[in-house]
Amino acid sequence: MRVFPTRRLRALRKAMLGVVGLTGFLVVWQLIPTLGLINPLYLPYVTDVLARLFEQLVDLAFWRRLGSTMTSWAIGLTVATVAAVILGTVVGLVPFLRRATHTMVEFLRPIPSVALIPLAVLMFGIQRQAALVIIIYASFWQVFVQVIYGVADVDAVARDTARSFGLTRREQLSHLVLPTTLPYLMTGLRLAAAVALILAITAEMVIGNPGLGRMIELSRSAGDAAGLYALVVVTGLLGLMVNIVFRFIERRVLSWHQSVRGEEPL
Amino acid sequence: MTAYTGRIATTTRSRTVGSRIAASVLYPLGLPTLLLVLWGLVATRSTNRFFPDPLTIAEAFRETWIGPAFVEDVLPSLARLGLGVAASIVLGIAAGTVIGLTRWLRELLEPLLEFLRAIPPPVLIPVAMLLLGITDTMKIVVIVSGAIWPILLNTIEGVRGTDSVMTETAESFQVTWWERLWFLVLPAASPRIMAGVRQALSVALILMVISEMFASSSGLGYRIAYFQRNYLIAEMWSGILLLGLVGVFLAVAFGLVERRVLRWYHGIREVNRA
Numbered sequence: 389m390r391v392f393p394t395r396r397l398r399a400l401r402k403a404m405l406g407v408v409g410l411t412g413f414l415v416v417w418q419l420i421p422t423l424g425l426i427n428p429l430y431l432p433y434v435t436d437v438l439a440r441l442f443e444q445l446v447d448l449a450f451w452r453r454l455g456s457t458m459t460s461w462a463i464g465l466t467v468a469t470v471a472a473v474i475l476g477t478v479v480g481l482v483p484f485l486r487r488a489t490h491t492m493v494e495f496l497r498p499i500p501s502v503a504l505i506p507l508a509v510l511m512f513g514i515q516r517q518a519a520l521v522i523i524i525y526a527s528f529w530q531v532f533v534q535v536i537y538g539v540a541d542v543d544a545v546a547r548d549t550a551r552s553f554g555l556t557r558r559e560q561l562s563h564l565v566l567p568t569t570l571p572y573l574m575t576g577l578r579l580a581a582a583v584a585l586i587l588a589i590t591a592e593m594v595i596g597n598p599g600l601g602r603m604i605e606l607s608r609s610a611g612d613a614a615g616l617y618a619l620v621v622v623t624g625l626l627g628l629m630v631n632i633v634f635r636f637i638e639r640r641v642l643s644w645h646q647s648v649r650g651e652e653p654l
Numbered sequence: 655m656t657a658y659t660g661r662i663a664t665t666t667r668s669r670t671v672g673s674r675i676a677a678s679v680l681y682p683l684g685l686p687t688l689l690l691v692l693w694g695l696v697a698t699r700s701t702n703r704f705f706p707d708p709l710t711i712a713e714a715f716r717e718t719w720i721g722p723a724f725v726e727d728v729l730p731s732l733a734r735l736g737l738g739v740a741a742s743i744v745l746g747i748a749a750g751t752v753i754g755l756t757r758w759l760r761e762l763l764e765p766l767l768e769f770l771r772a773i774p775p776p777v778l779i780p781v782a783m784l785l786l787g788i789t790d791t792m793k794i795v796v797i798v799s800g801a802i803w804p805i806l807l808n809t810i811e812g813v814r815g816t817d818s819v820m821t822e823t824a825e826s827f828q829v830t831w832w833e834r835l836w837f838l839v840l841p842a843a844s845p846r847i848m849a850g851v852r853q854a855l856s857v858a859l860i861l862m863v864i865s866e867m868f869a870s871s872s873g874l875g876y877r878i879a880y881f882q883r884n885y886l887i888a889e890m891w892s893g894i895l896l897l898g899l900v901g902v903f904l905a906v907a908f909g910l911v912e913r914r915v916l917r918w919y920h921g922i923r924e925v926n927r928a
Contacts, residue, residue, distance in 0.1 A: 487681045495898065510887070608780035
């Protein structure tokens, strides 16, 4: 019981230090243009940027663009995940398919998805579909590879046991393959969510379909530095939120799993 | 497709030398060849201009990239990529080790790093253009500012995860700081560090391409975007193919390096599993 106050003290100290770190960063940012180290035209004062950020938050047009970006993100992530889970399970469970597709996967996976941007533009023009091609391609592999690993990781003894107890194929899938694959799937999903967001914004920057990315590109070409930095902060916050939400989902879904239970203080 | 399946299954079952060689060739090359042939057949029949057949692409590949374009576009791109990755690795491991070993520093920087890592790296391209102009330095800075995070954060985690019994043993044997770093902390963190480097490589490649699509008059990314704008479809495909080859090459090279660096680690896991 005596351990408890020290632990709380430590958590408090940690939180305090974290706040100090963030504040320090903002102060240094404010000081650099103030001291004239970098022209405020290129690195605006942090106060200006934050003011612009709050201005954006009450602007309906901003939220529409944000919604547009997140819609692409959500559609892309969903399609990629569903396709990857189905294909990954089938390929992972059938040894012949695994061997036959190995080289294809090893060649297609490292192709940087942004290389496909020109192709997507040719096929769909400046539309959401072009962005979706890039988003789906990039996030598909993250999930697919994890699912294949996960499905292949089923314990041999457990599988033999299930077989000798006469579990049907469907029962084996839900009681054996699914629990084994779930941690892998959640890892893949978390990675894919981050990648999908990156590419949703990138696609808008390069292709020019409406959304936050195009807004960033427009503020750059207009020389609106404060607006540009404010949007960069927004994308950072978005990324942070996606990470936090998916980590939370992962912990929730895997609450029964050793990797999550082991983290709890004993 | 079904007939094909049947043939493979029988060749593996009969264990003559000839069929085994056939299987080892057919498995890795069967599906790609089949798809290429299919693509060729569909492409020659359809009127869709955006999907030329593989032979046309191969021809365009030879004409476009083998020659002066290789020196003018491909080599500078790869040089920037290499410099950016090298700088990320050095800076990421150095900073990660210091932060991972110092508790207060870690707690001080954790929320900040968490935020900076969450910024989608391509967003930094406009910022870097503003601060540095359209230069080679800017492109390398962009690559580093995106690729450093996986290495940095993985190094911090890896250094933190050093076995405490070993740390205490090293302490009680009065092993010097440098020796401890070199023989205990870095090797213990190396599996995590390598995982970070693998992620960093793909991020770096993406940033190399986009930074050139965005702001450049040379380089692989610029060329591909140029071909697309001028409707040079086969040339554009050959550029995508080249980028794919670069990606595959990086993955293979990384695999070789990783196997060497982590030989001891894979060995231990092998023993534990047996």
